[in-house]
Amino acid sequence: MANLTTNFIGIKSPNPFWLASAPPTDKEVNVRRAFEAGWGGVVWKTLGSEGPPVVNVNGPRYGAIWGADRRLLGLNNIELITDRPLEVNLREIKAVKRDYKDRAMIISLMVPCDEDSWRDILGHLEDTEADGVELNFGCPHGMAERGMGGAVGQVPEYIEMVTRWCKKHTRMPVIVKLTPNITDIRKPAEAAKRGGADAVSLINTINSITSVNLDSFAPEPTIDGKGTHGGYCGPAVKPIALNMVAEIARSRETHGLPISGIGGITTWRDAAEFMALGAGNVQVCTAAMTYGFKIVQEMISGLSEYMDEKGMTNTSELVGRAVPNVTDWQFLNLNYVTKAHISQDDCIKCGRCYAACEDTSHQAIAMGPDRTFTVKDDECVACNLCVNVCPVENCITMVELPKGAIDERTGRPVSDYANWTTHPNNPTATAAE
Amino acid sequence: MSNSPLTPGVVADRLPPAAYAENFSDVQPVLDRHEARVAADRCYFCHDAPCMTACPTSIDIPLFIRQIATGTPDAAAKTIFAQNILGGMCARVCPTEQLCEEVCVREVAEGKPVEIGRLQRFATDTLMGKGVHPFTRAAATGKRVAVVGAGPAGLACAHRLAMRGHDVVVFERRAKPGGLNEYGIATYKTPENFAAREVEWLLKIGGITVKTGVELGRDVTLDQLQADYDAVFLGIGLAGVNALRAVGEDLAGVRNAVDFIAELRQSDKAQVAVGRDVVVIGGGMTAVDAAVQSKLLGANSVTMVYRRGKDKMSASVYEQDHATGAGVRIIYGAAPVKVLGSAAVEGVEFAYTHDGPNGLEMGETFTLKADQVFKAIGQTLTAAPIAKDGAKLVKQQGKIWAGGDCAAGGEDLTVTAVAEGRDAAEAIHASLMA
Ligand SMILES: Cc1cc2nc3c(=O)[nH]c(=O)nc-3n(C[C@H](O)[C@H](O)[C@H](O)COP(=O)(O)OP(=O)(O)OC[C@H]3O[C@@H](n4cnc5c(N)ncnc54)[C@H](O)[C@@H]3O)c2cc1C
Ligand SMILES: Cc1cc2nc3c(=O)[nH]c(=O)nc-3n(C[C@H](O)[C@H](O)[C@H](O)COP(=O)(O)O)c2cc1C
Ligand code: SF4
Ligand code: SF4
Ligand code: SF4
Numbered sequence: 001m002a003n004l005t006t007n008f009i010g011i012k013s014p015n016p017f018w019l020a021s022a023p024p025t026d027k028e029v030n031v032r033r034a035f036e037a038g039w040g041g042v043v044w045k046t047l048g049s050e051g052p053p054v055v056n057v058n059g060p061r062y063g064a065i066w067g068a069d070r071r072l073l074g075l076n077n078i079e080l081i082t083d084r085p086l087e088v089n090l091r092e093i094k095a096v097k098r099d100y101k102d103r104a105m106i107i108s109l110m111v112p113c114d115e116d117s118w119r120d121i122l123g124h125l126e127d128t129e130a131d132g133v134e135l136n137f138g139c140p141h142g143m144a145e146r147g148m149g150g151a152v153g154q155v156p157e158y159i160e161m162v163t164r165w166c167k168k169h170t171r172m173p174v175i176v177k178l179t180p181n182i183t184d185i186r187k188p189a190e191a192a193k194r195g196g197a198d199a200v201s202l203i204n205t206i207n208s209i210t211s212v213n214l215d216s217f218a219p220e221p222t223i224d225g226k227g228t229h230g231g232y233c234g235p236a237v238k239p240i241a242l243n244m245v246a247e248i249a250r251s252r253e254t255h256g257l258p259i260s261g262i263g264g265i266t267t268w269r270d271a272a273e274f275m276a277l278g279a280g281n282v283q284v285c286t287a288a289m290t291y292g293f294k295i296v297q298e299m300i301s302g303l304s305e306y307m308d309e310k311g312m313t314n315t316s317e318l319v320g321r322a323v324p325n326v327t328d329w330q331f332l333n334l335n336y337v338t339k340a341h342i343s344q345d346d347c348i349k350c351g352r353c354y355a356a357c358e359d360t361s362h363q364a365i366a367m368g369p370d371r372t373f374t375v376k377d378d379e380c381v382a383c384n385l386c387v388n389v390c391p392v393e394n395c396i397t398m399v400e401l402p403k404g405a406i407d408e409r410t411g412r413p414v415s416d417y418a419n420w421t422t423h424p425n426n427p428t429a430t431a432a433e
Numbered sequence: 434m435s436n437s438p439l440t441p442g443v444v445a446d447r448l449p450p451a452a453y454a455e456n457f458s459d460v461q462p463v464l465d466r467h468e469a470r471v472a473a474d475r476c477y478f479c480h481d482a483p484c485m486t487a488c489p490t491s492i493d494i495p496l497f498i499r500q501i502a503t504g505t506p507d508a509a510a511k512t513i514f515a516q517n518i519l520g521g522m523c524a525r526v527c528p529t530e531q532l533c534e535e536v537c538v539r540e541v542a543e544g545k546p547v548e549i550g551r552l553q554r555f556a557t558d559t560l561m562g563k564g565v566h567p568f569t570r571a572a573a574t575g576k577r578v579a580v581v582g583a584g585p586a587g588l589a590c591a592h593r594l595a596m597r598g599h600d601v602v603v604f605e606r607r608a609k610p611g612g613l614n615e616y617g618i619a620t621y622k623t624p625e626n627f628a629a630r631e632v633e634w635l636l637k638i639g640g641i642t643v644k645t646g647v648e649l650g651r652d653v654t655l656d657q658l659q660a661d662y663d664a665v666f667l668g669i670g671l672a673g674v675n676a677l678r679a680v681g682e683d684l685a686g687v688r689n690a691v692d693f694i695a696e697l698r699q700s701d702k703a704q705v706a707v708g709r710d711v712v713v714i715g716g717g718m719t720a721v722d723a724a725v726q727s728k729l730l731g732a733n734s735v736t737m738v739y740r741r742g743k744d745k746m747s748a749s750v751y752e753q754d755h756a757t758g759a760g761v762r763i764i765y766g767a768a769p770v771k772v773l774g775s776a777a778v779e780g781v782e783f784a785y786t787h788d789g790p791n792g793l794e795m796g797e798t799f800t801l802k803a804d805q806v807f808k809a810i811g812q813t814l815t816a817a818p819i820a821k822d823g824a825k826l827v828k829q830q831g832k833i834w835a836g837g838d839c840a841a842g843g844e845d846l847t848v849t850a851v852a853e854g855r856d857a858a859e860a861i862h863a864s865l866m867a
Contacts, residue, residue, distance in 0.1 A: 069475065267503040291478045298499045301508040346467075393467055 138204020205231025584612020
């Protein structure tokens with residue numbers, strides 16, 4: 001069986017599955033249960049400065065959206081950092097780490113934006129024997145109003161500055177956790193790198209309002225008639241997170257900077273996708289909050305089965321495998337031609353592909369009198385919409401036209417690779433070599 | 434087809450050849466990938482899942498269903514086989530409506546359980562279809578264990594012992610291993626020689642020698658086994674059959690249902706003789722299987738008669754519906770008084786029953802026409818050299834362990850036999866390594 005042992009910036013864990021800093025990692029009792037269930041590591045719920053801890057709301061702090069069968073797809077929260085005293089957290093971290101030496105123990109931190117605050121908190125961690133720290137520059141709500149979390153994460157200069165302080169005041173590896181609430185994720189990543197970060201982790205949650213109560217006219221979750229925006233996470237955010245991870249992995253400035261991938265990871269497959277796009281390991285929050293710690297067992301069995309099938313013996317062989325294949329639109333091959341093909345054996349004749357294509361796409365599906373649906377090759381632009389709306393997996397597939405074959409839509413033969421940069425319609429085209 | 438359903442007497446060849454193939458084919462074919470995904474998506478991944486508690490082998494059901502949902506059926510199969518090496522057979526024969534699916538939270542809430550049995554079959558078929566055996570043996574311990582009986586209990590025990598590094602010899606009196614998987618279970622639940630293929634796959638673990646045609650008490654004694662082996666496991670099932678204790682029971686045409694089924698399982702179906710009017714006496718799975726398969730062989734009328742009410746019947750409602758759906762008539766609350774006929778059986782006289790102060794009391798009588806009668810009113814242990822007739826075996830005495838139908842306690846089900854065989858193996862392992 002494949003070896004899932006992972007070495008992430010010198011921090012070893014028996015598998016690449018860590019629990020992200022959040023309620024699942026808020027207490028000794030949870031974390032012990034998590035380790036018993038098989039999690040490779042945890043990032044402890046974010047700690048604040050010494051003194052009276054923050055307080056949370058005492059009404060609902062989560063909102064959600066659901067798919068069919070009430071499957072939770074997106075979760076939004078207005079929770080703050082830990083609301084338990086610093087000493088209690090530190091004592092518990094130490095106790096757990098002592099009993100689980102083979103697991104990764106990372107401490108997440110968020111304190112005011114001055115050097116003394118960061119030096120103080122780092123000093124407090126000295127004898128916990130934790131393996132690293134994560135700087136929470138992400139939380140988009142509550143803490144950001146106090147000039148911390150997302151408020152720092154949106155200003156690259158602050159990120160660089162705080163990272164530098166931390167590298168100066170601790171011997172532990174420093175992971176910088178990025179907020180997605182920014183237009184170009186590469187900028188904060190570059191800042192973290194300049195500040196000396198050992199790695200970045202992303203994404204934290206996305207600013208969101210999940211729903212509005214149409215009787216009380218207030219956003220949900222509603223606290224005494226009012227609501228506020230919260231942080232969005234869960235399966236729904238995965239595509240956003242994947243792109244941000246890929247952007248950092250393929251950018252010339254940040255290429256090679258270790259990444260801990262976070263955002264909507266629910267199954268082994270999600271995890272493998274993040275790793276293929278350059279994440280050295282992954283962190284999970286909502287999936288554990290939805291299904292319990294036991295889901296890690298499926299992640300472990302699934303990833304090792306996949307790696308076995310691919311002949312990979314170490315997770316490092318997977319990390320970054322897809323990065324070279326992420327490119328800009330302008331470099332995509334415009335002479336790659338496919339056509340949708342409907343398997344009549346699998347088709348259940350619902351007509352969704354027809355409605356989608358006829359009403360909103362390229363009028364390329366024909367409907368026969370007996371509800372037989374077929375693709376008109378001379379109209380199909382291969383947009384993939386029918387594939388995505390068909391309720392039967394693999395019923396509609398994209399078939400590649402071989403080189404030399406005539407594309408019935410254009411009447412032209414499929415020719416060699418050519419992209420937009422050399423296309424005659426491109427006013428700024430450079431001549432083909 | 435030389436005969437028809439209306440041909441009098443007990444004869445073979447009542448149906449056209451194609452009808453036999455159709456009637457005895459897979460009663461519930463395996464789900465395809467898409468169907469499996471859709472079915473798996475319904476599982477809530479319950480905490481401390483009730484389905485898992487209800488499974489006698491404690492398969493981690495939420496985990497294996499999630500593994501199917503995430504496209505890793507091989508991993509799902511490993512999760513199943515880790516608890517139940519006959520998970521393939523159990524997926525086909527378990528009365529899930531009385532086990533895992535009965536307590537599935539979606540059955541309780543909506544009357545529509547997650548299709549656990551069918552999902553289990555999807556996963557196990559996928560891995561077994563690749564010919565992959567997912568376990569390897571631990572380092573050899575040098576210990577040798579004798580297993581008597583190659584039914585589900587014996588096979589599960591042998592496999593687990595082999596996995597733990599012990600060498601196992603299985604003694605089986607029949608010509609083929611498998612126990613009732615091979616000679617009992619209804620054909621349409623396990624077609625295409627699945628029982629034999631499963632045994633072959635199971636033995637791939639290595640370290641297990643199966644000796645067929647060897648009977649304990651005839652060819653080998655328990656003392657010998659105790660002398661030659663470090664431990665002995667008895668998984669000999671129930672070889673005896675309860676008698677009706679009714680006049681006429683010995684007439685030609687009256688037969689034990691289990692013998693009829695064993696013959697049927699081993700024969701070309703067109704060659705199996707069946708009556709025109711068949712009466713089956715009993716209310717368990719054996720009765721249902723004898724009745725349904727008689728109908729499938731072309732009997733014109735098949736009536737199952739059970740002495741108590743529908744709710745007392747040990748065959749589940751699902752099984753009863755399956756029987757009536759196949760054209761079997763079920764009469765509840767009637768007991769046989771005597772079997773009628775001169776040379777061969779011609780009918781059975783029954784009396785309606787009701788509960789009285791001294792148990793079941795007989796009332797008004799009626800007669801059913803019959804040229805074949807199957808007795809299916811329970812099996813007993815007839816292991817004379819080992820136990821007092823009738824009483825089931827204790828699970829452990831000295832270096833002898835017992836499990837499955839022959840052992841005291843537990844339901845007489847394939848899955849229970851597997852659980853007991855596996856657990857006995859672990860107990861034997863612990864005692865040998867102590
Ligand atoms: C007709 C019928 C249908 C059934 N249908 C179902 C069903 O759908 N689902 C379900 O869960 N259960 C069903 N059962 C019950 C199930 O088959 C049994 O509970 C299960 O097979 C018990 O396993 P076992 O290993 O204890 O015994 P068996 O399967 O009976 O195996 C015992 C083995 O020991 C051998 N043996 C016996 N004596 C000796 C000896 N002296 N020396 C050597 N070998 C010996 C026998 O030949 C046999 O191979 C059915 C039973 C019958 C009879
Ligand atoms: C209730 C809740 C509280 C969270 N608290 C923190 C926190 O204290 N510190 C932090 O860095 N991230 C926090 N997060 C963000 C998660 O660590 C994670 O980055 C985010 O949820 C995306 O991952 P997911 O889609 O797997 O949930 C929190 C998330 C949730 C749902
Ligand atoms: S999950 Fe627990 S703490 Fe939260 S609202 Fe429900 S019962 Fe209360
Ligand atoms: S959407 Fe799929 S199933 Fe429905 S008609 Fe089209 S091809 Fe057939
Ligand atoms: S009880 Fe039903 S829904 Fe719950 S885990 Fe078991 S199969 Fe899934």
